[in-house]
Amino acid sequence: MPAGPSTSSRSFSVGAQAVVQLRDIAVWALTSRGCDLARRISADLGATLFLPEKFAAPDEQPFQLFSSAFPKNFFRFRHHVCVAASGIVVRCVGPLLRDKTTDPGVVVLDQEGRHAVSLVGGHLGGANDMARKVARLTGGQAVITTATDTAGLPALDLLARERGLVADHPERFAPLAAALLDGEIVQVLDTEDYFWSRLREMGHGDMFERVPDVEAWQADRPGLWVSWRRPPAQPGEPAVLGLHPRRLVAGLGCHRGVSEASIIAFVRDVFDKNGLALASLTALGTVQARAAETGLRSAATALGVDVAFFSSEQLQTVRTPNPSEAAARLVGTKSVCEAAALLLARTDTLVVAKTKGVELTLAVALRYDSNGLREYE
Known part of the structure:
Protein backbone atom coordinates (compact mmCIF):
# COMPACT_ATOMS: atom_id res chain seq x y z
CA MET A 1 0.00 0.00 0.00
CA PRO A 2 1.46 3.38 -0.95
CA ALA A 3 2.11 6.06 1.61
CA GLY A 4 -1.04 7.77 2.77
CA PRO A 5 -2.44 11.12 1.77
CA SER A 6 -2.17 14.47 3.42
CA THR A 7 -5.35 15.26 5.34
CA SER A 8 -7.16 18.24 6.75
CA SER A 9 -9.29 17.84 9.86
CA ARG A 10 -12.69 19.44 10.21
CA SER A 11 -13.21 21.83 13.11
CA PHE A 12 -16.08 21.84 15.58
CA SER A 13 -17.94 25.08 15.94
CA VAL A 14 -20.77 26.48 17.99
CA GLY A 15 -22.56 29.25 16.16
CA ALA A 16 -19.95 31.51 14.66
CA GLN A 17 -17.27 30.78 17.23
CA ALA A 18 -14.79 27.93 16.77
CA VAL A 19 -14.31 25.88 19.91
CA VAL A 20 -10.80 24.50 20.16
CA GLN A 21 -11.21 22.48 23.31
CA LEU A 22 -14.07 22.14 25.75
CA ARG A 23 -13.40 21.87 29.45
CA ASP A 24 -15.30 19.19 31.29
CA ILE A 25 -17.20 20.53 34.33
CA ALA A 26 -18.05 23.94 35.77
CA VAL A 27 -19.49 24.23 39.28
CA TRP A 28 -21.35 27.40 40.27
CA ALA A 29 -22.69 28.78 43.53
CA LEU A 30 -24.42 32.01 44.55
CA THR A 31 -24.67 32.03 48.36
CA SER A 32 -22.12 31.64 51.13
CA ARG A 33 -23.53 28.29 52.18
CA GLY A 34 -23.79 27.20 48.57
CA CYS A 35 -20.12 28.06 48.09
CA ASP A 36 -19.10 25.61 50.81
CA LEU A 37 -20.99 22.80 49.08
CA ALA A 38 -19.71 23.85 45.66
CA ARG A 39 -16.11 23.68 46.86
CA ARG A 40 -16.62 20.09 48.06
CA ILE A 41 -18.27 19.06 44.79
CA SER A 42 -15.69 20.82 42.67
CA ALA A 43 -12.79 19.16 44.47
CA ASP A 44 -14.33 15.70 44.03
CA LEU A 45 -15.17 16.25 40.36
CA GLY A 46 -11.96 18.04 39.42
CA ALA A 47 -14.10 20.92 38.16
CA THR A 48 -13.59 24.63 37.54
CA LEU A 49 -15.24 26.56 40.36
CA PHE A 50 -17.12 29.83 39.76
CA LEU A 51 -18.10 31.87 42.82
CA PRO A 52 -19.29 35.44 43.50
CA GLU A 53 -16.41 37.88 43.89
CA LYS A 54 -17.10 38.48 47.58
CA PHE A 55 -16.77 34.75 48.36
CA ALA A 56 -14.09 33.64 45.88
CA ALA A 57 -10.58 32.68 46.95
CA PRO A 58 -7.55 33.61 44.77
CA ASP A 59 -7.53 30.20 43.03
CA GLU A 60 -11.27 30.31 42.23
CA GLN A 61 -13.07 31.97 39.29
CA PRO A 62 -14.86 35.12 40.52
CA PHE A 63 -17.91 36.70 38.88
CA GLN A 64 -20.01 39.76 39.57
CA LEU A 65 -23.33 38.72 38.03
CA PHE A 66 -24.35 35.11 37.45
CA SER A 67 -26.72 36.30 34.71
CA SER A 68 -23.78 37.51 32.62
CA ALA A 69 -21.02 35.10 33.69
CA PHE A 70 -23.03 31.93 33.09
CA PRO A 71 -23.99 32.66 29.46
CA LYS A 72 -20.41 33.71 28.70
CA ASN A 73 -19.10 30.33 29.87
CA PHE A 74 -22.01 28.10 28.87
CA PHE A 75 -20.46 26.59 25.73
CA ARG A 76 -16.97 26.39 27.22
CA PHE A 77 -17.87 23.37 29.35
CA ARG A 78 -19.54 20.03 28.75
CA HIS A 79 -21.33 20.05 32.10
CA HIS A 80 -22.55 22.71 34.53
CA VAL A 81 -23.48 22.01 38.15
CA CYS A 82 -25.29 24.97 39.72
CA VAL A 83 -25.82 25.24 43.48
CA ALA A 84 -28.66 27.70 43.04
CA ALA A 85 -32.40 28.09 42.80
CA SER A 86 -33.72 26.43 39.65
CA GLY A 87 -35.57 29.61 38.61
CA ILE A 88 -32.49 31.74 38.06
CA VAL A 89 -30.74 28.92 36.20
CA VAL A 90 -33.76 28.35 33.97
CA ARG A 91 -33.96 32.04 33.09
CA CYS A 92 -30.25 32.10 32.21
CA VAL A 93 -30.05 28.85 30.30
CA GLY A 94 -33.27 29.15 28.29
CA PRO A 95 -32.06 31.67 25.68
CA LEU A 96 -28.79 29.75 25.24
CA LEU A 97 -30.25 26.41 24.15
CA ARG A 98 -29.63 25.48 20.52
CA ASP A 99 -29.62 21.75 19.93
CA LYS A 100 -29.89 18.91 22.41
CA THR A 101 -27.18 17.03 20.53
CA THR A 102 -24.61 19.73 21.33
CA ASP A 103 -25.93 21.67 24.33
CA PRO A 104 -24.04 21.10 27.59
CA GLY A 105 -25.72 19.23 30.42
CA VAL A 106 -26.98 21.32 33.35
CA VAL A 107 -27.64 20.07 36.88
CA VAL A 108 -29.24 22.22 39.59
CA LEU A 109 -28.58 21.48 43.25
CA ASP A 110 -30.05 23.02 46.40
CA GLN A 111 -27.52 24.38 48.88
CA GLU A 112 -28.22 21.55 51.32
CA GLY A 113 -27.32 18.97 48.66
CA ARG A 114 -30.62 17.14 49.06
CA HIS A 115 -31.71 17.13 45.41
CA ALA A 116 -29.60 17.10 42.25
CA VAL A 117 -31.95 17.91 39.37
CA SER A 118 -31.08 17.00 35.80
CA LEU A 119 -32.34 20.21 34.18
CA VAL A 120 -31.05 20.25 30.60
CA GLY A 121 -29.27 17.72 28.42
CA GLY A 122 -30.32 14.64 30.33
CA HIS A 123 -29.09 12.09 27.80
CA LEU A 124 -26.69 13.51 25.21
CA GLY A 125 -25.58 16.32 27.50
CA GLY A 126 -24.83 13.83 30.29
CA ALA A 127 -26.93 15.65 32.90
CA ASN A 128 -28.68 12.50 34.11
CA ASP A 129 -25.41 10.76 34.87
CA MET A 130 -23.97 13.95 36.38
CA ALA A 131 -27.01 14.34 38.66
CA ARG A 132 -26.52 10.78 39.90
CA LYS A 133 -22.81 11.40 40.47
CA VAL A 134 -23.41 14.64 42.37
CA ALA A 135 -26.15 13.01 44.49
CA ARG A 136 -23.72 10.27 45.52
CA LEU A 137 -21.21 12.94 46.59
CA THR A 138 -23.73 14.86 48.69
CA GLY A 139 -25.77 11.93 49.98
CA GLY A 140 -28.82 13.41 48.26
CA GLN A 141 -31.29 12.24 45.63
CA ALA A 142 -30.88 12.53 41.87
CA VAL A 143 -34.03 13.89 40.23
CA ILE A 144 -34.41 12.46 36.72
CA THR A 145 -37.52 13.31 34.71
CA THR A 146 -36.77 11.90 31.24
CA ALA A 147 -39.52 9.40 30.47
CA THR A 148 -37.27 6.63 29.17
CA ASP A 149 -35.20 6.66 32.37
CA THR A 150 -38.18 6.63 34.70
CA ALA A 151 -39.80 3.83 32.68
CA GLY A 152 -36.61 1.75 32.45
CA LEU A 153 -36.40 2.09 28.66
CA PRO A 154 -33.17 2.38 26.65
CA ALA A 155 -31.89 5.87 25.85
CA LEU A 156 -31.61 5.32 22.10
CA ASP A 157 -29.79 8.59 21.45
CA LEU A 158 -27.08 7.75 23.97
CA LEU A 159 -26.78 4.20 22.70
CA ALA A 160 -26.45 5.40 19.10
CA ARG A 161 -23.63 7.74 20.09
CA GLU A 162 -21.93 4.95 22.05
CA ARG A 163 -22.02 2.75 18.94
CA GLY A 164 -20.68 5.49 16.66
CA LEU A 165 -23.92 5.84 14.69
CA VAL A 166 -25.25 9.07 13.19
CA ALA A 167 -29.00 9.72 13.16
CA ASP A 168 -30.49 10.95 9.90
CA HIS A 169 -33.39 12.68 11.68
CA PRO A 170 -32.50 13.22 15.38
CA GLU A 171 -35.95 14.69 16.00
CA ARG A 172 -37.36 11.17 15.55
CA PHE A 173 -35.78 9.85 18.74
CA ALA A 174 -38.73 11.36 20.62
CA PRO A 175 -41.56 9.64 18.67
CA LEU A 176 -39.65 6.35 18.86
CA ALA A 177 -39.39 6.73 22.63
CA ALA A 178 -43.12 7.53 22.69
CA ALA A 179 -43.84 4.34 20.75
CA LEU A 180 -41.85 2.31 23.27
CA LEU A 181 -43.65 4.03 26.16
CA ASP A 182 -46.96 3.07 24.53
CA GLY A 183 -45.86 -0.57 24.50
CA GLU A 184 -45.27 -0.85 20.76
CA ILE A 185 -42.63 -3.29 19.54
CA VAL A 186 -40.10 -1.40 17.44
CA GLN A 187 -38.63 -3.19 14.45
CA VAL A 188 -34.86 -3.11 13.93
CA LEU A 189 -33.09 -3.65 10.63
CA ASP A 190 -29.45 -4.22 11.55
CA THR A 191 -27.91 -6.78 9.21
CA GLU A 192 -24.34 -6.02 10.33
CA ASP A 193 -25.18 -5.95 14.06
CA TYR A 194 -24.11 -2.45 15.00
CA PHE A 195 -26.95 -2.09 17.49
CA TRP A 196 -28.98 -5.26 18.08
CA SER A 197 -26.59 -7.22 20.30
CA ARG A 198 -26.05 -4.19 22.53
CA LEU A 199 -29.81 -3.80 23.00
CA ARG A 200 -30.03 -7.44 24.06
CA GLU A 201 -27.03 -7.14 26.40
CA MET A 202 -28.82 -4.26 28.12
CA GLY A 203 -31.91 -6.42 28.63
CA HIS A 204 -34.14 -4.59 26.15
CA GLY A 205 -34.47 -7.28 23.49
CA ASP A 206 -38.14 -7.94 24.23
CA MET A 207 -39.04 -4.33 23.31
CA PHE A 208 -37.71 -4.74 19.77
CA GLU A 209 -38.09 -7.13 16.86
CA ARG A 210 -35.14 -7.73 14.60
CA VAL A 211 -36.12 -8.03 10.94
CA PRO A 212 -33.76 -10.20 8.89
CA ASP A 213 -33.65 -8.20 5.64
CA VAL A 214 -35.09 -5.30 3.67
CA GLU A 215 -37.97 -7.44 2.36
CA ALA A 216 -39.20 -8.04 5.91
CA TRP A 217 -39.20 -4.32 6.77
CA GLN A 218 -42.72 -2.94 7.35
CA ALA A 219 -42.96 0.64 6.21
CA ASP A 220 -45.98 1.46 8.38
CA ARG A 221 -44.39 0.46 11.70
CA PRO A 222 -41.99 2.37 13.98
CA GLY A 223 -38.45 1.17 13.48
CA LEU A 224 -34.69 1.61 13.61
CA TRP A 225 -32.92 1.31 10.26
CA VAL A 226 -29.26 0.66 11.09
CA SER A 227 -27.21 0.68 7.90
CA TRP A 228 -24.96 2.72 5.65
CA ARG A 229 -27.80 2.56 3.16
CA ARG A 230 -30.68 5.01 3.30
CA PRO A 231 -34.04 3.82 4.66
CA PRO A 232 -36.91 3.58 2.19
CA ALA A 233 -39.42 6.38 1.89
CA GLN A 234 -42.00 6.21 4.66
CA PRO A 235 -45.68 6.91 3.97
CA GLY A 236 -47.10 9.35 6.48
CA GLU A 237 -43.69 9.79 8.20
CA PRO A 238 -44.02 7.13 10.91
CA ALA A 239 -41.51 6.94 13.73
CA VAL A 240 -38.68 5.53 11.62
CA LEU A 241 -35.11 6.55 12.39
CA GLY A 242 -32.03 5.86 10.33
CA LEU A 243 -28.84 5.19 12.32
CA HIS A 244 -25.80 5.21 10.09
CA PRO A 245 -22.22 4.04 10.68
Whole structure:
Protein backbone atom coordinates (compact mmCIF):
# COMPACT_ATOMS: atom_id res chain seq x y z
CA MET A 1 0.00 0.00 0.00
CA PRO A 2 1.46 3.38 -0.95
CA ALA A 3 2.11 6.06 1.61
CA GLY A 4 -1.04 7.77 2.77
CA PRO A 5 -2.44 11.12 1.77
CA SER A 6 -2.17 14.47 3.42
CA THR A 7 -5.35 15.26 5.34
CA SER A 8 -7.16 18.24 6.75
CA SER A 9 -9.29 17.84 9.86
CA ARG A 10 -12.69 19.44 10.21
CA SER A 11 -13.21 21.83 13.11
CA PHE A 12 -16.08 21.84 15.58
CA SER A 13 -17.94 25.08 15.94
CA VAL A 14 -20.77 26.48 17.99
CA GLY A 15 -22.56 29.25 16.16
CA ALA A 16 -19.95 31.51 14.66
CA GLN A 17 -17.27 30.78 17.23
CA ALA A 18 -14.79 27.93 16.77
CA VAL A 19 -14.31 25.88 19.91
CA VAL A 20 -10.80 24.50 20.16
CA GLN A 21 -11.21 22.48 23.31
CA LEU A 22 -14.07 22.14 25.75
CA ARG A 23 -13.40 21.87 29.45
CA ASP A 24 -15.30 19.19 31.29
CA ILE A 25 -17.20 20.53 34.33
CA ALA A 26 -18.05 23.94 35.77
CA VAL A 27 -19.49 24.23 39.28
CA TRP A 28 -21.35 27.40 40.27
CA ALA A 29 -22.69 28.78 43.53
CA LEU A 30 -24.42 32.01 44.55
CA THR A 31 -24.67 32.03 48.36
CA SER A 32 -22.12 31.64 51.13
CA ARG A 33 -23.53 28.29 52.18
CA GLY A 34 -23.79 27.20 48.57
CA CYS A 35 -20.12 28.06 48.09
CA ASP A 36 -19.10 25.61 50.81
CA LEU A 37 -20.99 22.80 49.08
CA ALA A 38 -19.71 23.85 45.66
CA ARG A 39 -16.11 23.68 46.86
CA ARG A 40 -16.62 20.09 48.06
CA ILE A 41 -18.27 19.06 44.79
CA SER A 42 -15.69 20.82 42.67
CA ALA A 43 -12.79 19.16 44.47
CA ASP A 44 -14.33 15.70 44.03
CA LEU A 45 -15.17 16.25 40.36
CA GLY A 46 -11.96 18.04 39.42
CA ALA A 47 -14.10 20.92 38.16
CA THR A 48 -13.59 24.63 37.54
CA LEU A 49 -15.24 26.56 40.36
CA PHE A 50 -17.12 29.83 39.76
CA LEU A 51 -18.10 31.87 42.82
CA PRO A 52 -19.29 35.44 43.50
CA GLU A 53 -16.41 37.88 43.89
CA LYS A 54 -17.10 38.48 47.58
CA PHE A 55 -16.77 34.75 48.36
CA ALA A 56 -14.09 33.64 45.88
CA ALA A 57 -10.58 32.68 46.95
CA PRO A 58 -7.55 33.61 44.77
CA ASP A 59 -7.53 30.20 43.03
CA GLU A 60 -11.27 30.31 42.23
CA GLN A 61 -13.07 31.97 39.29
CA PRO A 62 -14.86 35.12 40.52
CA PHE A 63 -17.91 36.70 38.88
CA GLN A 64 -20.01 39.76 39.57
CA LEU A 65 -23.33 38.72 38.03
CA PHE A 66 -24.35 35.11 37.45
CA SER A 67 -26.72 36.30 34.71
CA SER A 68 -23.78 37.51 32.62
CA ALA A 69 -21.02 35.10 33.69
CA PHE A 70 -23.03 31.93 33.09
CA PRO A 71 -23.99 32.66 29.46
CA LYS A 72 -20.41 33.71 28.70
CA ASN A 73 -19.10 30.33 29.87
CA PHE A 74 -22.01 28.10 28.87
CA PHE A 75 -20.46 26.59 25.73
CA ARG A 76 -16.97 26.39 27.22
CA PHE A 77 -17.87 23.37 29.35
CA ARG A 78 -19.54 20.03 28.75
CA HIS A 79 -21.33 20.05 32.10
CA HIS A 80 -22.55 22.71 34.53
CA VAL A 81 -23.48 22.01 38.15
CA CYS A 82 -25.29 24.97 39.72
CA VAL A 83 -25.82 25.24 43.48
CA ALA A 84 -28.66 27.70 43.04
CA ALA A 85 -32.40 28.09 42.80
CA SER A 86 -33.72 26.43 39.65
CA GLY A 87 -35.57 29.61 38.61
CA ILE A 88 -32.49 31.74 38.06
CA VAL A 89 -30.74 28.92 36.20
CA VAL A 90 -33.76 28.35 33.97
CA ARG A 91 -33.96 32.04 33.09
CA CYS A 92 -30.25 32.10 32.21
CA VAL A 93 -30.05 28.85 30.30
CA GLY A 94 -33.27 29.15 28.29
CA PRO A 95 -32.06 31.67 25.68
CA LEU A 96 -28.79 29.75 25.24
CA LEU A 97 -30.25 26.41 24.15
CA ARG A 98 -29.63 25.48 20.52
CA ASP A 99 -29.62 21.75 19.93
CA LYS A 100 -29.89 18.91 22.41
CA THR A 101 -27.18 17.03 20.53
CA THR A 102 -24.61 19.73 21.33
CA ASP A 103 -25.93 21.67 24.33
CA PRO A 104 -24.04 21.10 27.59
CA GLY A 105 -25.72 19.23 30.42
CA VAL A 106 -26.98 21.32 33.35
CA VAL A 107 -27.64 20.07 36.88
CA VAL A 108 -29.24 22.22 39.59
CA LEU A 109 -28.58 21.48 43.25
CA ASP A 110 -30.05 23.02 46.40
CA GLN A 111 -27.52 24.38 48.88
CA GLU A 112 -28.22 21.55 51.32
CA GLY A 113 -27.32 18.97 48.66
CA ARG A 114 -30.62 17.14 49.06
CA HIS A 115 -31.71 17.13 45.41
CA ALA A 116 -29.60 17.10 42.25
CA VAL A 117 -31.95 17.91 39.37
CA SER A 118 -31.08 17.00 35.80
CA LEU A 119 -32.34 20.21 34.18
CA VAL A 120 -31.05 20.25 30.60
CA GLY A 121 -29.27 17.72 28.42
CA GLY A 122 -30.32 14.64 30.33
CA HIS A 123 -29.09 12.09 27.80
CA LEU A 124 -26.69 13.51 25.21
CA GLY A 125 -25.58 16.32 27.50
CA GLY A 126 -24.83 13.83 30.29
CA ALA A 127 -26.93 15.65 32.90
CA ASN A 128 -28.68 12.50 34.11
CA ASP A 129 -25.41 10.76 34.87
CA MET A 130 -23.97 13.95 36.38
CA ALA A 131 -27.01 14.34 38.66
CA ARG A 132 -26.52 10.78 39.90
CA LYS A 133 -22.81 11.40 40.47
CA VAL A 134 -23.41 14.64 42.37
CA ALA A 135 -26.15 13.01 44.49
CA ARG A 136 -23.72 10.27 45.52
CA LEU A 137 -21.21 12.94 46.59
CA THR A 138 -23.73 14.86 48.69
CA GLY A 139 -25.77 11.93 49.98
CA GLY A 140 -28.82 13.41 48.26
CA GLN A 141 -31.29 12.24 45.63
CA ALA A 142 -30.88 12.53 41.87
CA VAL A 143 -34.03 13.89 40.23
CA ILE A 144 -34.41 12.46 36.72
CA THR A 145 -37.52 13.31 34.71
CA THR A 146 -36.77 11.90 31.24
CA ALA A 147 -39.52 9.40 30.47
CA THR A 148 -37.27 6.63 29.17
CA ASP A 149 -35.20 6.66 32.37
CA THR A 150 -38.18 6.63 34.70
CA ALA A 151 -39.80 3.83 32.68
CA GLY A 152 -36.61 1.75 32.45
CA LEU A 153 -36.40 2.09 28.66
CA PRO A 154 -33.17 2.38 26.65
CA ALA A 155 -31.89 5.87 25.85
CA LEU A 156 -31.61 5.32 22.10
CA ASP A 157 -29.79 8.59 21.45
CA LEU A 158 -27.08 7.75 23.97
CA LEU A 159 -26.78 4.20 22.70
CA ALA A 160 -26.45 5.40 19.10
CA ARG A 161 -23.63 7.74 20.09
CA GLU A 162 -21.93 4.95 22.05
CA ARG A 163 -22.02 2.75 18.94
CA GLY A 164 -20.68 5.49 16.66
CA LEU A 165 -23.92 5.84 14.69
CA VAL A 166 -25.25 9.07 13.19
CA ALA A 167 -29.00 9.72 13.16
CA ASP A 168 -30.49 10.95 9.90
CA HIS A 169 -33.39 12.68 11.68
CA PRO A 170 -32.50 13.22 15.38
CA GLU A 171 -35.95 14.69 16.00
CA ARG A 172 -37.36 11.17 15.55
CA PHE A 173 -35.78 9.85 18.74
CA ALA A 174 -38.73 11.36 20.62
CA PRO A 175 -41.56 9.64 18.67
CA LEU A 176 -39.65 6.35 18.86
CA ALA A 177 -39.39 6.73 22.63
CA ALA A 178 -43.12 7.53 22.69
CA ALA A 179 -43.84 4.34 20.75
CA LEU A 180 -41.85 2.31 23.27
CA LEU A 181 -43.65 4.03 26.16
CA ASP A 182 -46.96 3.07 24.53
CA GLY A 183 -45.86 -0.57 24.50
CA GLU A 184 -45.27 -0.85 20.76
CA ILE A 185 -42.63 -3.29 19.54
CA VAL A 186 -40.10 -1.40 17.44
CA GLN A 187 -38.63 -3.19 14.45
CA VAL A 188 -34.86 -3.11 13.93
CA LEU A 189 -33.09 -3.65 10.63
CA ASP A 190 -29.45 -4.22 11.55
CA THR A 191 -27.91 -6.78 9.21
CA GLU A 192 -24.34 -6.02 10.33
CA ASP A 193 -25.18 -5.95 14.06
CA TYR A 194 -24.11 -2.45 15.00
CA PHE A 195 -26.95 -2.09 17.49
CA TRP A 196 -28.98 -5.26 18.08
CA SER A 197 -26.59 -7.22 20.30
CA ARG A 198 -26.05 -4.19 22.53
CA LEU A 199 -29.81 -3.80 23.00
CA ARG A 200 -30.03 -7.44 24.06
CA GLU A 201 -27.03 -7.14 26.40
CA MET A 202 -28.82 -4.26 28.12
CA GLY A 203 -31.91 -6.42 28.63
CA HIS A 204 -34.14 -4.59 26.15
CA GLY A 205 -34.47 -7.28 23.49
CA ASP A 206 -38.14 -7.94 24.23
CA MET A 207 -39.04 -4.33 23.31
CA PHE A 208 -37.71 -4.74 19.77
CA GLU A 209 -38.09 -7.13 16.86
CA ARG A 210 -35.14 -7.73 14.60
CA VAL A 211 -36.12 -8.03 10.94
CA PRO A 212 -33.76 -10.20 8.89
CA ASP A 213 -33.65 -8.20 5.64
CA VAL A 214 -35.09 -5.30 3.67
CA GLU A 215 -37.97 -7.44 2.36
CA ALA A 216 -39.20 -8.04 5.91
CA TRP A 217 -39.20 -4.32 6.77
CA GLN A 218 -42.72 -2.94 7.35
CA ALA A 219 -42.96 0.64 6.21
CA ASP A 220 -45.98 1.46 8.38
CA ARG A 221 -44.39 0.46 11.70
CA PRO A 222 -41.99 2.37 13.98
CA GLY A 223 -38.45 1.17 13.48
CA LEU A 224 -34.69 1.61 13.61
CA TRP A 225 -32.92 1.31 10.26
CA VAL A 226 -29.26 0.66 11.09
CA SER A 227 -27.21 0.68 7.90
CA TRP A 228 -24.96 2.72 5.65
CA ARG A 229 -27.80 2.56 3.16
CA ARG A 230 -30.68 5.01 3.30
CA PRO A 231 -34.04 3.82 4.66
CA PRO A 232 -36.91 3.58 2.19
CA ALA A 233 -39.42 6.38 1.89
CA GLN A 234 -42.00 6.21 4.66
CA PRO A 235 -45.68 6.91 3.97
CA GLY A 236 -47.10 9.35 6.48
CA GLU A 237 -43.69 9.79 8.20
CA PRO A 238 -44.02 7.13 10.91
CA ALA A 239 -41.51 6.94 13.73
CA VAL A 240 -38.68 5.53 11.62
CA LEU A 241 -35.11 6.55 12.39
CA GLY A 242 -32.03 5.86 10.33
CA LEU A 243 -28.84 5.19 12.32
CA HIS A 244 -25.80 5.21 10.09
CA PRO A 245 -22.22 4.04 10.68
CA ARG A 246 -19.60 6.36 9.23
CA ARG A 247 -18.09 3.91 6.79
CA LEU A 248 -18.48 5.40 3.32
CA VAL A 249 -15.70 7.30 1.58
CA ALA A 250 -15.97 9.14 -1.71
CA GLY A 251 -13.34 9.86 -4.33
CA LEU A 252 -13.90 13.13 -6.15
CA GLY A 253 -12.55 14.45 -9.42
CA CYS A 254 -13.14 18.11 -10.16
CA HIS A 255 -12.15 20.91 -12.49
CA ARG A 256 -10.42 23.97 -11.12
CA GLY A 257 -12.68 26.60 -9.62
CA VAL A 258 -15.62 24.29 -8.92
CA SER A 259 -17.90 25.73 -6.25
CA GLU A 260 -18.84 24.38 -2.83
CA ALA A 261 -22.52 24.35 -3.83
CA SER A 262 -21.83 22.32 -6.98
CA ILE A 263 -19.85 19.70 -5.07
CA ILE A 264 -22.43 19.33 -2.31
CA ALA A 265 -25.33 19.07 -4.76
CA PHE A 266 -23.45 16.45 -6.82
CA VAL A 267 -22.53 14.33 -3.79
CA ARG A 268 -26.11 14.43 -2.52
CA ASP A 269 -27.46 13.48 -5.94
CA VAL A 270 -25.12 10.49 -6.32
CA PHE A 271 -25.91 9.26 -2.80
CA ASP A 272 -29.67 9.68 -3.31
CA LYS A 273 -29.70 7.85 -6.64
CA ASN A 274 -27.74 4.94 -5.18
CA GLY A 275 -29.71 4.65 -1.92
CA LEU A 276 -26.74 5.60 0.27
CA ALA A 277 -26.97 7.44 3.58
CA LEU A 278 -25.14 10.74 3.40
CA ALA A 279 -24.71 10.54 7.19
CA SER A 280 -22.40 7.55 6.60
CA LEU A 281 -19.95 9.61 4.54
CA THR A 282 -16.75 10.11 6.51
CA ALA A 283 -14.19 11.40 4.00
CA LEU A 284 -13.58 12.80 0.54
CA GLY A 285 -10.40 12.01 -1.38
CA THR A 286 -8.90 13.56 -4.49
CA VAL A 287 -5.64 14.38 -6.24
CA GLN A 288 -3.02 16.59 -4.58
CA ALA A 289 -3.23 18.99 -7.52
CA ARG A 290 -6.64 20.11 -6.18
CA ALA A 291 -5.45 20.81 -2.63
CA ALA A 292 -5.78 24.56 -3.10
CA GLU A 293 -9.41 24.43 -4.22
CA THR A 294 -11.38 26.43 -1.67
CA GLY A 295 -14.70 25.08 -2.98
CA LEU A 296 -13.57 21.52 -2.25
CA ARG A 297 -12.35 22.29 1.25
CA SER A 298 -15.45 24.29 2.17
CA ALA A 299 -17.70 21.53 0.76
CA ALA A 300 -15.95 18.98 2.98
CA THR A 301 -16.47 21.24 5.98
CA ALA A 302 -20.14 21.74 5.14
CA LEU A 303 -20.63 17.99 4.77
CA GLY A 304 -18.86 17.40 8.09
CA VAL A 305 -16.18 15.12 6.62
CA ASP A 306 -12.42 14.99 6.32
CA VAL A 307 -10.66 15.55 3.00
CA ALA A 308 -7.55 13.67 1.87
CA PHE A 309 -5.20 14.45 -1.01
CA PHE A 310 -3.22 11.79 -2.89
CA SER A 311 -0.30 12.32 -5.21
CA SER A 312 -0.71 11.39 -8.86
CA GLU A 313 1.84 8.63 -8.34
CA GLN A 314 -0.23 7.09 -5.55
CA LEU A 315 -3.41 7.18 -7.59
CA GLN A 316 -1.70 5.75 -10.65
CA THR A 317 -0.81 2.55 -8.76
CA VAL A 318 -4.49 1.63 -8.26
CA ARG A 319 -6.31 -0.57 -10.77
CA THR A 320 -9.73 0.91 -11.50
CA PRO A 321 -12.61 -0.12 -13.76
CA ASN A 322 -12.89 3.21 -15.61
CA PRO A 323 -9.46 4.75 -16.39
CA SER A 324 -9.34 7.99 -18.34
CA GLU A 325 -6.64 9.18 -20.73
CA ALA A 326 -7.96 12.72 -20.35
CA ALA A 327 -7.33 12.59 -16.59
CA ALA A 328 -3.83 11.26 -17.25
CA ARG A 329 -3.08 14.29 -19.44
CA LEU A 330 -4.53 16.77 -16.96
CA VAL A 331 -3.29 15.52 -13.57
CA GLY A 332 -0.87 12.67 -14.33
CA THR A 333 -3.08 9.71 -13.40
CA LYS A 334 -5.70 7.74 -15.32
CA SER A 335 -8.05 7.70 -12.36
CA VAL A 336 -8.84 10.24 -9.66
CA CYS A 337 -12.24 9.53 -8.11
CA GLU A 338 -12.18 5.72 -8.27
CA ALA A 339 -8.53 5.44 -7.22
CA ALA A 340 -8.99 7.90 -4.35
CA ALA A 341 -12.06 6.07 -3.08
CA LEU A 342 -10.28 2.70 -3.17
CA LEU A 343 -7.20 4.08 -1.42
CA LEU A 344 -9.27 5.71 1.31
CA ALA A 345 -11.28 2.55 1.91
CA ARG A 346 -8.28 0.23 1.61
CA THR A 347 -10.33 -2.08 -0.59
CA ASP A 348 -10.51 -3.13 -4.23
CA THR A 349 -14.31 -2.91 -4.55
CA LEU A 350 -16.44 0.12 -5.29
CA VAL A 351 -19.99 0.61 -4.01
CA VAL A 352 -20.55 3.22 -6.73
CA ALA A 353 -18.31 3.33 -9.80
CA LYS A 354 -17.29 6.60 -11.46
CA THR A 355 -20.30 8.82 -11.96
CA LYS A 356 -19.94 11.88 -14.16
CA GLY A 357 -21.43 15.29 -13.55
CA VAL A 358 -20.73 18.80 -14.80
CA GLU A 359 -17.03 19.39 -14.02
CA LEU A 360 -17.17 16.59 -11.43
CA THR A 361 -16.80 12.83 -11.04
CA LEU A 362 -17.54 10.76 -7.95
CA ALA A 363 -16.98 7.19 -6.80
CA VAL A 364 -17.90 5.62 -3.45
CA ALA A 365 -16.32 2.77 -1.46
CA LEU A 366 -17.00 1.08 1.86
CA ARG A 367 -14.16 0.96 4.36
CA TYR A 368 -13.81 -2.00 6.70
CA ASP A 369 -11.43 -0.53 9.29
CA SER A 370 -12.69 1.46 12.27
CA ASN A 371 -10.13 4.23 12.18
CA GLY A 372 -10.99 6.31 9.13
CA LEU A 373 -8.23 8.72 8.25
CA ARG A 374 -6.41 8.25 11.57
CA GLU A 375 -4.35 5.49 9.95
CA TYR A 376 -2.80 8.08 7.64
CA GLU A 377 -2.07 10.85 10.10
